[in-house]
Amino acid sequence: MTKFSPLIVGVCGSAREGSFNHVVLNHALAHAESLGARVTKIEMKGDTFPNFCEDLEDRDGRPTALNDIRRLCVEADGYIMASPEYNGGPTGILKNFIDWVSRSSNEVPGTPFRHKPVGLLSASTGRLGGIKGLQCLRMVLGHLGMHISGKEFAFAGARENTADGKVTNEFMASEVEAVAERLVELSQ
Ligand SMILES: Cc1cc2nc3c(=O)[nH]c(=O)nc-3n(C[C@H](O)[C@H](O)[C@H](O)COP(=O)(O)O)c2cc1C
Numbered sequence: 780m781t782k783f784s785p786l787i788v789g790v791c792g793s794a795r796e797g798s799f800n801h802v803v804l805n806h807a808l809a810h811a812e813s814l815g816a817r818v819t820k821i822e823m824k825g826d827t828f829p830n831f832c833e834d835l836e837d838r839d840g841r842p843t844a845l846n847d848i849r850r851l852c853v854e855a856d857g858y859i860m861a862s863p864e865y866n867g868g869p870t871g872i873l874k875n876f877i878d879w880v881s882r883s884s885n886e887v888p889g890t891p892f893r894h895k896p897v898g899l900l901s902a903s904t905g906r907l908g909g910i911k912g913l914q915c916l917r918m919v920l921g922h923l924g925m926h927i928s929g930k931e932f933a934f935a936g937a938r939e940n941t942a943d944g945k946v947t948n949e950f951m952a953s954e955v956e957a958v959a960e961r962l963v964e965l966s967q
Pocket of ligand 1: 793794795797798799800801863864865866867868902903904905906907908909937
């Protein structure tokens, strides 16, 4: 279905071993790949992403590994982001990623976020799937000038609807795939 093979970058707001958001994001990325997209995922390692602070940036500059990540984001045609909801918002890990990558860079010029489409997912062990976190995330991404896909999904009851790192609920799997499909379309 693709005219060219867009580069879709997956970003997860959880660094937890066994994260449900990783399971859901992996499902979406695999579906995007099956539709002809190129996909890659950014891992939120603490040593790559120290807590953003302007003093740190002034003193040491951007951590070297972050240059490669910014380059990938500049090259991205679109994003799929999946985040847990922590206390009604997206996680600090995800916001920290956005803050680091949004900083302009002489070494890696270009636009990582503005005018790029993004498909949103959240997964939660709770019954609302983290939908409040998505509302909050939309505000931040809208501020950055991203094009937020109208198709998003809050994956509720993540413990019951996944097993062994896979989505097991057929309906929910198809909703996650629909997010990926719309995003691939928007990334053309
Ligand atoms: C600090 C903290 C706050 C949380 N707040 C919420 C919340 O507001 N809404 C919700 O649905 N789940 C909340 N949870 C539960 C998470 O949805 C659950 O831990 C989920 O598995 C995290 O995603 P992960 O598996 O991808 O790491 C919270 C968990 C933590 C650790």
